[in-house]
Amino acid sequence: MTVEAGTAVPSGDAHEGGDNYLTHETGLKSWLFTLDHKRIGLMYLVSVLVMFFLGGVMALLVRTELLFNGETIMEADTYNKVFTLHGAIMVFLFIIPSVPAAMGNFFLPIMLGAKDVAFPRLNLASFWIYGFGTIFAIVAIVAGSVDTGWTFYTPYSARADSSVIWMTLAAFILGFSSILTGVNFIATVHKMRAPGIHWKRLPLFIWGIYATSVIQVLATPVLAITLLLLIMEKTLTIGIFDPALGGDPVLYQHFFWFYSHPAVYIMILPGMAVVNELIATFSQRKIFGYMFVAMSSVALALLGFLVWGHHMFTSGMSEYATMVFSALTFLVAIPSGVKVFNWVATLYEGSISFASPMLYGLSFIVLFTIGGLTGLFLGTLSTDIHLHDTYFVVAHFHYVMVGGTVFGFLGGLHYWWPKMTGKMYDEKLARVSWFLVFVGFNVTFFSQFIMGSQGMPRRYYDYLDQFQPLHMASSGGAYILGLGFIVMAYLFWKSLRSGEKAPPNPWASAGYEWMTTTPPHPHNFAETPVMKRGPYDYHLCTEEELWDGFPEDFEAKKAKA
Amino acid sequence: MTEPQGTVQLPPQLSTIAPEVDDMYYLIYWISVVFFVVITGAMLYFMYKYRRRPGRKAKAPGHATALEIAWTVAPLFLLVYLFHMGFQTYIHGSVAPDDAVDVRVRAMQWNWEFEHPGGVIDEMNLFKVPVNKPVRVIMSSSDVLHSLFIPAFRVKRDAVPGMYTSLWFEATELTDDRECEVDADCPEAHQCGRNGTCALPLFCTEYCGAPQNIQDSAGRNTNHSTMMADVRVITQEAYQEFLELGPPPPPECEGSDDMMECWGEQLYAVNGCVGCHSVDGSAGPAPTWQGLWGAQRAFDGGGSAVADENYIRESILQPQANIVEGYTAVNMPPYRLSDRQIDAIIAYMQTLSE
Incomplete structure (x- = not known):
């Protein structure tokens, strides 16, 4: 027998102490050597949260140092190491694996109605490689006292010692984890969809993760090539990047951004992917222009490969190359705009709830719009010359990476928390922490736009007196942001300790992942589901499917009626 | 039209290209404001109008292919226009006029050296510039990447070891070189520079590291963020005199009997x-x-x-x-x-x- 969407909902027995993936096996070994994608996803989640905490502490140290001119809490060379740690941890160890590896692992198979990913052992291997790469990266940065910034530009990074090679090696190891996860997801999406999930019924979360996986598989090998060239230069003294040997330092920038620009889309696409789910669920409406939104993810993934040069307009690259990269960069605005317009259109005639995950979803639209529009200033050649390498750029990419990806990640965390843990959290506290995070974020980074357009260069330990008030405001915002995260950590901790039991579908979503029990069955669904409707077809859902309480309460209600 | 006064967003316009750059900046700024207001306005309105209420159900969207194509294609025209305008000013800023004065700039870890026509090498970190005369800067670096940035002129270019890069500008106003103790004593966009006089700041904007325990003449630890120079815009006559006489004596000697x-x-x-x-x-x-x-x-x-x-x-x-x-x-x-x-x-x- 099969479970058919539209005709059946999860049986009530599971939430009453029935089998679920958390209780199925116990002991440390059952976690470390699990092949269950949900457990691997959860381990990724814990790891990236630890990294997020570390990167966040570094961010607060940076902002505290910049509170006053001159030495506040650390010396210049320590400051350089701290901001390098902040950037490298946040990019390579937190944002890149955050949504795809943690939430993608947990929900991609469930949303496909599959039992697991296509290659469960490969999945575990990629987690282990991530763990090894993480330790390697932190040791490389700390032991090599890397102070180059997360971009490791040569020849500065190649001068002192070989720490840049170790750091690239760490990124290379982490890259393998990305590639394996990407291959796994691509195979899963192609081959493991439950009956009834054709491409036009694929949840938009999956479309986003799928596009991300394609970039991971295609772009990450470039990192390996760069590493090989760095090692050859160092050991065989062949001049590739180092001008002292006849190499070209601008070539390194080309290599670096040929990977790292697509990596920007590895970071933002999953954030957008989560927001699709949030907007649809909390407006109870199918995402407007579904196919356009799905294709815009694919378009962004492809365009992401063609615009790396816009990081290098002032680098001494030829004027013709500059022209081509600027023109291509403007094209990125089209699919980004399509997404934003469609999300807003989805709200039209919806039934909008302002539960905490939705607050993050709506914030995403506002913040990503600011992040995207300020990108126009940087894609335009004449204005980029003035703004390049100033705080304007810092503010721009934080609006995209934090206002976009991190808000998407946090929205997803709140949204899927009940499904993952089986516990509800304190909604009031969640709103308080959202408010602090939203306000704190804007105060921190909006002031940096003004500083940047006024000419404050980035990666500066000291600054002119005229920037003092704005630096103070920015640091103040960072403390509010930090406070918001403390409240959030408390509310999730409280939820784990004493949270109420979560019903299977607390947000009344039509999404496939809510059709299973909470927490999910070890095999996701007790029987293979057959999907008779799309994941956003609210108008086709029965009252029972959209019931946000426990199934037995629904039975009671029906009996009463 | 030049606006020597700065605004909340931008420093004063002290070069010929600055107004052109700023016009573009404000064009994009206002386009962004319009888009932002329309997007968030619609969002807030829908959030209020379609908030969840008992008895009201969401309507399923139909197909709106025409609308989708419209908002996919329409922004393209605007983007092509922005690209074109930005590229025009960029090319203008990339090709120096024939009558430009060539100044060689050598960047090295935490200092700038300026060599004027006739081989006149000025004091480190002091960039004298004639007013109303195009100046072409030809840059090189002897160690790592640096980048020369003068906010008031809206110019920036990396100094790359192993190759020459260049930029040009034409300053439009003399520097206010009144005496100062802190930056706040100086007029807008100026810093309190060397010798206790105000000057325009020149920044290094490509991260170039920090040594341990190397101090500059003022006893500060040098690093990327102290790699600044003073830009002093002087009259053409004064510049000519400077080229003929060469650099003046160092401040510690000037005015003394010997x-x-x-x-x-x-x-x-x-x-x-x-x-x-x-x-x-x-x-x-x-x-x-x-x-x-x-x-x-x-x-x-x-x-x-x-x-x-x-x-x-x-x-x-x-x-x-x-x-x-x-x-x-x-x-x-x-x-x-x-x-x-x-x-x-x-x-x-x-x-x-x-």
Whole structure:
């Protein structure tokens, strides 16, 4: 027998102490050597949260140092190491694996109605490689006292010692984890969809993760090539990047951004992917222009490969190359705009709830719009010359990476928390922490736009007196942001300790992942589901499917009626 | 039209290209404001109008292919226009006029060196610029990447080791070089620069690291964020005079009674003369300067001369013309010094023969 969407909902027995993936096996070994994608996803989640905490502490140290001119809490060379740690941890160890590896692992198979990913052992291997790469990266940065910034530009990074090679090696190891996860997801999406999930019924979360996986598989090998060239230069003294040997330092920038620009889309696409789910669920409406939104993810993934040069307009690259990269960069605005317009259109005639995950979803639209529009200033050649390498750029990419990806990640965390843990959290506290995070974020980074357009260069330990008030405001915002995260950590901790039991579908979503029990069955669904409707077809859902309480309460209600 | 006054968003416009850049900035700014207001406005309105209420159900969206294509294609026209305008100004800023003054800029870890036409090398980290005259900056770096950025001129370009890069600008206003103690004493966009006078800041915007325990003359630890120079816009006449006379004496000597002697001693140190020529009579790879002035010099291969002004001048500018007997092992390179600097060295030498 099969479970058919539209005709059946999860049986009530599971939430009453029935089998679920958390209780199925116990002991440390059952976690470390699990092949269950949900457990691997959860381990990724814990790891990236630890990294997020570390990167966040570094961010607060940076902002505290910049509170006053001159030495506040650390010396210049320590400051350089701290901001390098902040950037490298946040990019390579937190944002890149955050949504795809943690939430993608947990929900991609469930949303496909599959039992697991296509290659469960490969999945575990990629987690282990991530763990090894993480330790390697932190040791490389700390032991090599890397102070180059997360971009490791040569020849500065190649001068002192070989720490840049170790750091690239760490990124290379982490890259393998990305590639394996990407291959796994691509195979899963192609081959493991439950009956009834054709491409036009694929949840938009999956479309986003799928596009991300394609970039991971295609772009990450470039990192390996760069590493090989760095090692050859160092050991065989062949001049590739180092001008002292006849190499070209601008070539390194080309290599670096040929990977790292697509990596920007590895970071933002999953954030957008989560927001699709949030907007649809909390407006109870199918995402407007579904196919356009799905294709815009694919378009962004492809365009992401063609615009790396816009990081290098002032680098001494030829004027013709500059022209081509600027023109291509403007094209990125089209699919980004399509997404934003469609999300807003989805709200039209919806039934909008302002539960905490939705607050993050709506914030995403506002913040990503600011992040995207300020990108126009940087894609335009004449204005980029003035703004390049100033705080304007810092503010721009934080609006995209934090206002976009991190808000998407946090929205997803709140949204899927009940499904993952089986516990509800304190909604009031969640709103308080959202408010602090939203306000704190804007105060921190909006002031940096003004500083940047006024000419404050980035990666500066000291600054002119005229920037003092704005630096103070920015640091103040960072403390509010930090406070918001403390409240959030408390509310999730409280939820784990004493949270109420979560019903299977607390947000009344039509999404496939809510059709299973909470927490999910070890095999996701007790029987293979057959999907008779799309994941956003609210108008086709029965009252029972959209019931946000426990199934037995629904039975009671029906009996009463 | 120039706006010497800065705004909340942008510093004052002190170069010919600045108004062009700023017009583009404000165009994009207002386009962004319109888009932002429309998007968030619609969002907030829908959030209020379609908030969840009992008894109201969401409507399923139909197909709106025409609308989708419209908002996919329409922004394209705007984007092409923005690209075109931005590229135009960029090219304008990339091609220097033919009558530009060429200034060589050498970036090195935590200092800027400026060499003006005629080989006039000014003090480190001081960039004198003639007003209303295009200046082409030709940059090189002797170590890592740096980037030259003058916010008030809206120009920026990386200095890359192993190649030349260039930019140009034309300053439109003289610098207000009033005396100051802190940046706040100076007018907008100025910093309190070297010697306690205001100047426009020139930043290094490509991260270039920080050493441990290396301090600049002011006793501060040098690093990427202290790699700044003073831009001083002076009249064309003053610039011409600067080119003819060469760099002025260092501030610690200026105005003192023995200014020339003091300056000569400073040049002796900073130009590396000290490496070969002693001033206390001790032997070295090159003749000592003690007692040199006015002495009879016998040359390798015959001939001799008295060490007078012309002899010293020749020895600095063309060291290989006549080599003193016994010193053929060392090849002294020619030094490009201004007449006044040579005078200062002569004055210093004279004190060593008294």
